Amino acid sequence: MNSLPTPTVILRDVPVFKAFLNTEMQAAMVQDLRAVVAAAPLFRPVTMRGKEMSVRMTSAGKFGWVTDRKGYRYEPRHPSGVDWPAIPQSVMNVWDAVSGSARRPESCLINFYDEDAKMGMHQDRDEADFDAPVVSISLGDSALFRVGNHERGGKTESVWLDSGDVCVLSGPSRLRFHGIDRVKPNSSTLLGKGGRINVTLRVVT
Numbered sequence: 001m002n003s004l005p006t007p008t009v010i011l012r013d014v015p016v017f018k019a020f021l022n023t024e025m026q027a028a029m030v031q032d033l034r035a036v037v038a039a040a041p042l043f044r045p046v047t048m049r050g051k052e053m054s055v056r057m058t059s060a061g062k063f064g065w066v067t068d069r070k071g072y073r074y075e076p077r078h079p080s081g082v083d084w085p086a087i088p089q090s091v092m093n094v095w096d097a098v099s100g101s102a103r104r105p106e107s108c109l110i111n112f113y114d115e116d117a118k119m120g121m122h123q124d125r126d127e128a129d130f131d132a133p134v135v136s137i138s139l140g141d142s143a144l145f146r147v148g149n150h151e152r153g154g155k156t157e158s159v160w161l162d163s164g165d166v167c168v169l170s171g172p173s174r175l176r177f178h179g180i181d182r183v184k185p186n187s188s189t190l191l192g193k194g195g196r197i198n199v200t201l202r203v204v205t
């Protein structure tokens, strides 16, 4: 395996690679993601309790993460019934560079945040194997990313994730609570209409 790059900062065991993708790589990835969204449109999920999430989402890969009245889970197809598109190579390349994992990601979740969207503190624990990391890529407007503990509550630390930044939840940080407090409107020109895309890669089975 290639040696892993050195993180810019480590926040609560979470390595953050600032500006991991240059502007050209970001633009190319956005094009690839637009093709995914064209085939598997963004939808607004609702939680088990019937509350709409503020992010819109879709997925690529063998499995996509969904939530509805039946709860959180991975599904082999988009809610419309179409297969999830393949994970773009531009996204796979980031996994290869930073995951340190011999396994292949089976799911690529694409979250779109408009200026009012946020994501409450949660753990990523719908996967069967917590030994495999979660790799996260930020594109577009900057977002305040908060990292907490292995239980809900307690002290937290935050970092702004800017367009092109990559971070990894693995080992001691794999099950840390984390969330997005807010997005800073007009902080990036990458997406024509503004907003933020977060892409997360996961091994699911």
Ligand SMILES: O=C(O)CCC(=O)C(=O)O
Pocket: 109, 111, 119, 124, 136, 138, 143, 145, 161, 178, 179, 180, 198, 200
């Ligand atoms: O948007 C982000 O940076 C984090 C997304 C996240 O935590 C998730 O999709 O599970």
Ligand SMILES: [Fe+2]
Pocket: 122, 123, 124, 178
């Ligand atoms: Fe998460």
